Amino acid sequence: xxxxxxxxxxxxxxxxxxxxxxxxxxxxxxxxxxxxxxxxxxxxxxxxxxxxxxxxxxxxxxxxxxxxxxxxxxxxxxxxxxxxxxxxxxxxxxxxxxxxxxxxxxxxxxxxxxxxxxxxxxxxxxxxxxxxxxxxxxxxxxxxxxxxxxxxxxxxxxxxxxxxxxxxxxxxxxxxxxxxxxxxxxxxxxxxxx
Numbered sequence: 001x002x003x004x005x006x007x008x009x010x011x012x013x014x015x016x017x018x019x020x021x022x023x024x025x026x027x028x029x030x031x032x033x034x035x036x037x038x039x040x041x042x043x044x045x046x047x048x049x050x051x052x053x054x055x056x057x058x059x060x061x062x063x064x065x066x067x068x069x070x071x072x073x074x075x076x077x078x079x080x081x082x083x084x085x086x087x088x089x090x091x092x093x094x095x096x097x098x099x100x101x102x103x104x105x106x107x108x109x110x111x112x113x114x115x116x117x118x119x120x121x122x123x124x125x126x127x128x129x130x131x132x133x134x135x136x137x138x139x140x141x142x143x144x145x146x147x148x149x150x151x152x153x154x155x156x157x158x159x160x161x162x163x164x165x166x167x168x169x170x171x172x173x174x175x176x177x178x179x180x181x182x183x184x185x186x187x188x189x190x191x192x193x194x
Contacts, residue, residue, distance in 0.1 A: 052088035113165035
């Protein structure tokens with residue numbers, strides 16, 4: 001049994017006929033980013049494709065109105081790029097802007113406390129061939145985790161390697177903090193207790 005990369009498996013899934021609508025949506029998103037300028041891109045997010053209608057979230061009602069007035073031109077440009085599978089219409093709405101923006105990337109100024117910035121030498125190398133056995137995959141993973149742990153400070157309570165963000169936030173690792181929260185009626189240290 002050999003392991004395939006996640007990208008290989010996703011590509012295999014995406015190429016199945018059941019994923020044709022998803023593939024069309026992906027092509028549509030690429031075309032959308034090509035036909036709009038960068039200023040408009042900051043205020044729009046493609047949502048989904050339903051019944052041959054392309055739904056796009058906008059940051060405000062003003063943007064929805066402005067783009068609705070340009071709908072015919074945008075639709076014509078999209079259909080020109082999608083020549084084999086034209087769209088029926090485009091709809092703009094600010095109603096789902098916050099839902100769409102919450103699915104994006106995390107805010108760079110609020111990283112997760114467990115995030116660790118690793119040197120390039122400790123990242124997964126895509127040029128290494130896939131493991132041939134589960135044991136080989138496990139050994140690679142174990143050695144990578146051990147190498148990463150060498151650069152981390154130790155938790156003062158359990159003495160395990162701990163990301164610096166966890167120590168900065170709770171003064172201990174997340175596992176020790178979770179144990180403390182359980183014994184203190186499930187209240188995190190930074191929330192008020194009754």
